[in-house]
Structure formats: structure tokens, C-alpha cells
Amino acid sequence: MGIDVAHYHGWQGELESPWWSCLALVRVAILQVLRRRVYWFVLALGMLNFLIFWSIIYATTQLPIPPEARGELLDRFAFSTQPDIAKDSGYVKFMEGQSLIVMILLAFSGSLLVGADFRTRALPFYLSRRIDRAHYIVGKLLAVSSLIALLTSLPALLLFVEYGMFTSSFDYWIDNWEIAVSILSYGLVLCVVLSIWIVTLSAYLQTIAPIAITWSCLFVLLSGMANAIRRTTDNRYWELLDPWRDIRYVGRLIFGGFEREMDRELAIWAAWIVGGICVACLALLVRRVRAVDVVE
């Protein structure tokens, strides 16, 4: 029997924990991003990089090429399927390469996923449901994190799986399980740090142009300044002015491999800086996410 659409029907059911609503925010965010063509372009760029690495693995493992040529190919792309002396594998390099695309994606998607909620005054809509601002913030962070993971740790894990599959045994996965853990850990750092930064920035700046400009300044201008000052002063601590390098240092701290003791020291400082900025951003975000506009 069909539903009688002309009349109102009640609903009887149990309401679930508001934490499940965070998943709804993630699902909707991914839907929003996938419905914009410009994001498909950025995602395609990410996919292109992935396909290059995929092809390298395929070529070096499946095609009958001499070992010297194989080594040359791997060197050219700075890729190694084993953790090297610095416990740094090609997968991490791949993730670092992907990060540029992540930066572009986030610069554009911050406005869509977060800024728009403030522009259209949609916060009362969200917060008048059964979620509180903690759920809203976690939901948005998870949404952005899922985009980051989609471009970094997920394809890196696929490459790891691919290489293992071509060895015709489980040995590669068993012997190098730390790589998988490293990929996940570094991916987690990228997700947590970048999502907190972009969500906070978008909550305050809201529109795409200021977000993209500020985001670029953070990762390009500061990076340039850090390099210039470091060269002038010959003091490596100035490297810490570059937030992107700070994140990479934290990643390497997780992988546990440093060629020099100085790098380890810098990585610890970088962890403090990144953590401090994240805490400050979260405090600002909590302050910003409110259901009320004060009108005098």
C-alpha cells in the first residue's frame, strides 16, 4: 500500500547518539565537493601523481628491465619501496608530493565546507538539531580529514599493497609492516593538523579569495621567508618558520629516522609549534562556532 502523501504521518523511533551525526556531516561534505567540477580537476591531479607512482612500481617489478635501469628509474622519482637508512620510504615521499595538491584542494574547499555555513548563517540550522558545537566541529574536521586521506594515506596504502601483490608472497607486507604504520601515522598527522588549520581559517575568513590567499601565504610566503632568513643567518632554527616543513618534521619524528641529531631536535620543536598552533586554532574555532549573532 502506498503512502498517503496528502496527510501528515508521525514518526516513532529512537534517536541515536549525536556523534553519529558527525558521519552525516562527512557524507554531505564529500557530496558537496564531488558535485563541483573544479574539485574533480584537483582530484584528477592527485590521481595523476598516484598513477605515475603506480606505473613505476609496475615497471620496476613486472617489466623485464635491467637492475641498473630499475635503480635509475627509482632514483629519478626519489622512490624506494623499502625504508632506507633514514627509515624514509618512497610512500612518504609520495604523500609529501601529494600534499601540494592537498593544499590546493583545501584552499578551495574550506570556503565551501565551512565558510558557507557562516556566510549563509546556517549555524543555527546545525546547532538547533541535537548536535552541539563539539559535534559540529568534529564533523567538519572529519570531513576535511577524509578529503586529505583520500589524496594522501589512502593512495599511499594502495601503492604499498600493490608492491606487495607483485612480489607474489606476503613477505613484503610482513617484513615492512612499519611502512604501513608510518603511512597511517603520517596521514593522521596531516589530517589532524591541516583540517584544524583550514577549518579555523575558513570559519573566520569565509570566502574563497581570502582563504586561498592566506593559505598560500602560510605555505609559500612563510616557506620563502624561512629559507631566506636561514641562508642569511645560517641558523637552522629559522626553518621552523615554515609550517609545511614543521609538518614534515613531525612526520619524520613519527617515522623515527633522522640523518642528523639536529634534525631530531628541530623535529621536536616543530612538534611543539604545530601542536601549539592546533590548540590555539581549536580555541578560536570553539569561540567562533555559535548559533547566535548579536544585533544591537
Added chain:
Amino acid sequence: MPLLDIHHVSRNFGRVQALRDVTIVLEPGAIGLVGNNGAGKSTLLKVLLGLLKPDAGNGTILDCDIRHNSRALRGRVGYMPEAAAVVSMLKGVEFVTLSGDLYGMPHGDARRRAHEVLNYVGLGELRYRRLEEYSAGNLQRLKLAAALVHDPQLLLLDEPTNGLDPAGRMAMLRLIEDLIAETGKSVILCTHLLSDVEQLCEQLVVLHRGTVVQSGPMAVLRAQTANRYEIGWDGDSAAMLAALKARGHVVIAQPEENRAVVTTRNGWEVRDFFLLARAAGATITHLRPEEEDLEQLFFRVTSASNSETVTQSN
């Protein structure tokens, strides 16, 4: 059990006192919350929803404490915000499903229910359109559907007819009217359009500068002016007016037209006018109770509040 029972609620935003000592007790039904812009209507709604904690005072809605039980309360209340509040790139049915998800409904139920309520509000045909393609009237209907999705006991509608053309406004009011009649849900209609309240509501709360200047059933509030009459007569005007004044009534006379507006003393009945006229040698030709519409009521209570404020400051 009253629907809403709040006492001495105050809320400040810095130096701005948005609500001052608000006390309201209202029974279930359709309630109009009216006031000028900046009177504190939206702030009161947000306090009622638990989105804002009051600085002072307490109370309950649907037996849920507004201070400590706001999440349970929001599970039983549907809120339609004033602002556009749309999530871009979504289709109508996805937006209402999201609303259900955020209320905590299981996703399958939320999706099924979204289709039902969209049909109910008359957006069945448009449910797969993007929100950006909705007209203002349809957007208001969509927000109503999003507020209804979890089948709440109480609906808080913040300016539901704002920005609509006359036809859209009438359609929206008819929809809310049908909803009240069919489901028996309680509705708090927050608006500055008094005619909307007049059409839909049985109870009224008038907010002015953050304070409640009048609240209660509409009929009772209007009855406060039930002792005013407009009368006309044939005969000696001076004698008629003298007789009216002699009985202690307040008379605003138009002697050359044999007419007057009379505010009677308590206990005076309509037939007493005829007895009085016969004694004064006149015949009543016109007698009409002077009814106060909502607009007059609103201006009376808000201007009384203004003069009280002036007196207090003096």
C-alpha cells in the same frame, strides 16, 4: 501541564540586555511571539531551544529543563531558522535527510521521512532540485520540512513568511494552519507581521525591549478593551451625554453628530444603554462594541511600556 513555563529569564550580550526578567506560562497550542526588530524574539527562541544559556532564571518546555536538558528538548522541538541557512550543492531531499540525521534519526528513517514531509509541504515534485534553484517560498517550505522531519511536538518558526510575496505568504500560512489543525502540534510563531499571528494563533506574547509586556490567550487580551462602545442616538445630545457622564463612564463625545465612544464602568451591560437613552429622551440608533485588532493591541501595550520606561527614568 503547561507547554512552556519560564521564570525571570535574563540574557545579556556584553552591554546589550537582550532579555530582561522574562516570565511566561503558556498552554499548548498556537502561540504568537511578536515584537519589533531587536525586541529579543530570536534570542528568546534560542534560549527556549537551549542554544543560549540564560544568565538568570530558569524554566521548562515540554517538561524539559532549558538549562540542563537542552539536547533532549531539541529532540522534541523542530526549529525553522529565519536565515536562508542552506547547505549549498545539496538537493531538497538530501537537505531534509541531513536535518533528520542531525536530529539523531537512523539514516534510513531520515531518508524515508524526508520524502514524506517533502510531499506533505508540497515539495514532492521539487525534492531532487538543488537548493540554489528553490524560490524563496519553496525554501521556507523546505525549512519547515527540515523542522518537521523528526515529528516534533513543538515547532518554533522564526519569521516563516519573511521575504515572501503575498501569494507565497498566504500559502505558507495555510500550510501552517493545516499542520496545526491536522496534527495538533504546538507552534510558536515568532514574527513582526501581526496579521500572521492574528490568523494563526490563540495565544500571544508581546516582547518589547527584551521584556514581556503582554502574554496570554488572545481572547483575554482583547477582552481588556471589551468595555468600549461606539454609540449613536436620535434626540437631545446634551442630555444624553450628561446622563452617560453622570453614570461615571468615560465619554469621548461628538455632540454635533450625536455620537460618542464610551468606556463603561464594570458591571455595565449593553441593555443599560437603551434604558439610559429612554430616560434622557433619546433613542439609540447605533451601538457597536469597539474591537481592538492585534495591531492596536500591540501599539497600546508597547506604548504603555515606553511611557513606563520614561516615567521610571524620570
